[in-house]
Each structure stands twice: as structure tokens, then as C-alpha cells.
Amino acid sequence: QMQLVQSGAEVKKTGSSVKVSCKASGYTFTYRYLHWVRQAPGQALEWMGWITPFNGNTNYAQKFQDRVTITRDRSMSTAYMELSSLRSEDTAMYYCASPQDPEGAFDIWGQGTMVTVSS
Amino acid sequence: QSVLTQPPSASGTPGQRVTISCSGSSSNIGSNTVNWYQQLPGTAPKLLIYSNNQRPSGVPDRFSGSKSGTSASLAISGLQSEDEADYYCAAWDDSLNVHVVFGGGTKLTVL
Numbered sequence: 001q002m003q004l005v006q007s008g009a010e011v012k013k014t015g016s017s018v019k020v021s022c023k024a025s026g027y028t029f030t031y032r033y034l035h036w037v038r039q040a041p042g043q044a045l046e047w048m049g050w051i052t053p054f055n056g057n058t059n060y061a062q063k064f065q066d067r068v069t070i071t072r073d074r075s076m077s078t079a080y081m082e083l084s085s086l087r088s089e090d091t092a093m094y095y096c097a098s099p100q101d102p103e104g105a106f107d108i109w110g111q112g113t114m115v116t117v118s119s
Numbered sequence: 120q121s122v123l124t125q126p127p128s129a130s131g132t133p134g135q136r137v138t139i140s141c142s143g144s145s146s147n148i149g150s151n152t153v154n155w156y157q158q159l160p161g162t163a164p165k166l167l168i169y170s171n172n173q174r175p176s177g178v179p180d181r182f183s184g185s186k187s188g189t190s191a192s193l194a195i196s197g198l199q200s201e202d203e204a205d206y207y208c209a210a211w212d213d214s215l216n217v218h219v220v221f222g223g224g225t226k227l228t229v230l
Contacts, residue, residue: 035219037219037221044121044207044221044222044223044224045156045164045207045209045221045224046221047218047219047220047221049218059218061218095163095164097164100169103151103211104169104170105154105166105169105170105209106154106156106164106166106209107166107169107175109163109164109165110163111163112163
């Protein structure tokens with residue numbers, strides 16, 4: 001079945017960077033967009049950006065434009081989300097998710113990766 | 120502050136029907152379809168309704184969605200204890216940059 005499996009929890013220092021991976025299986029990696037969504041403790045979901053695995057094109061939310069980089073490795077069917085200049089407010093669960101079609105609903109979600117930022 | 124507005128909480132007793140509203144604007148709900156996600160405690164969100172009123176395979180027909188203008192709603196009939204979860208509406212937004220916006224979430228309690 002179609003599945004997204006993310007890397008494990010991370011603990012980072014303020015000002016550092018974190019890179020989270022998301023490995024796809026059960027479908028052709030290049031056929032579906034891959035998005036990143038985060039959720040701070042007790043808070044709502046927040047969209048961060050997407051990548052088109054076929055050609056590597058990206059689109060980021062303006063809020064994260066200067067700090068986030070989404071990449072992919074087609075040979076590994078894996079996408080990556082790197083967030084830099086971490087601050088305490090970046091402490092959150094980070095999810096990758098994939099829509100049925102380019103502007104569709106996210107029907108596949110990763111299990112989430114908890115990133116904790118402390119000084 | 121989320122772009123889409125949902126009530127923070129809703130409740131009902133087993134067997135009841137509850138509705139959760141989601142209000143947006145012309146750049147999101149007004150011009151794009153609405154999707155709903157269910158998030159059980161400690162788990163990733165799960166797609167519940169897509170394209171305003173379509174249910175993915177495996178979602179009971181107790182769940183239904185609708186949209187009118189810049190608002191949408193999720194209805195749950197025959198409420199069950201396992202429906203206790205957080206529910207989020209979402210839509211694409213065409214303003215400035217094409218991106219996805221979510222509601223603030225509604226915590227549903229089954230009394």
C-alpha cells in the first residue's frame with residue numbers, strides 16, 4: 001500500500017538546522033507532489049511547502065520562505081525538509097503528506113517527526 | 120491565527136448528529152474545494168472528506184461534507200465514541216502564492 005515513512009525525532013539547539021526525511025513506497029515517487037505540514041503542541045496544522053519530485057520544483061509558504069528548503073532524491077524515493085535558524089517556536093511535529101492530484105486532498109500522511117528546539 | 124475559521128469545540132451524545140463549520144474567503148473556499156481531516160489523539164491526520172463532499176474508501180457514510188459560497192461544513196450523524204477527535208478543514212488558497220490553508224481545528228467530544 002502507499003506509504004510515507006519519516007525519520008526519527010530530533011532535538012536541536014536554537015539557531016541550528018534540522019533535516020527531516022520522508023521515504024515513499026507503494027507508488028511511483030515522481031507521480032505525486034510531496035508536501036510538508038507542521039503542528040506545534042496543541043496547535044493547528046500549518047502548511048510549509050511542497051516539492052514536485054519529478055523535476056524538483058518547489059513552492060514555499062511565505063512565512064518559511066527564508067528558512068525552509070525542500071529537496072528530493074529520486075533514486076531513494078525520498079523527500080527532505082530542512083529548516084534553518086531554529087527557534088523555540090519551531091518545536092512541533094512535522095508531517096509529510098501527498099495529494100491524490102496536484103491540487104487535491106492529502107490522502108497519504110507520514111507518521112510525523114517530532115522536532116524539539118531548546119537553548 | 121488560522122486562515123480558515125472553525126469553532127474550537129463541539130460535542131454531542133452517542134447517536135446524535137453534529138455539524139462543524141468552516142469559514143473562509145473568496146481566495147480559498149470561494150474558489151477551491153474543501154477537504155476535511157480527522158486527527159485522533161497522538162496520530163497523524165487522516166483524510167475524511169475531499170472535494171467538498173466525497174468520502175475516501177473506508178470512511179463511513181455517517182460523515183458528510185457540504186460547501187456553499189465561502190463556507191463549508193462537516194456533518195457527523197449517528198455519533199459514536201470513536202469519533203472523538205480533532206477535525207480540520209483545508210483548502211487551497213489562490214492569494215499571492217498558491218498554497219494550502221487549514222482551519223484552527225475543532226475538538227469533538229462525545230459525551
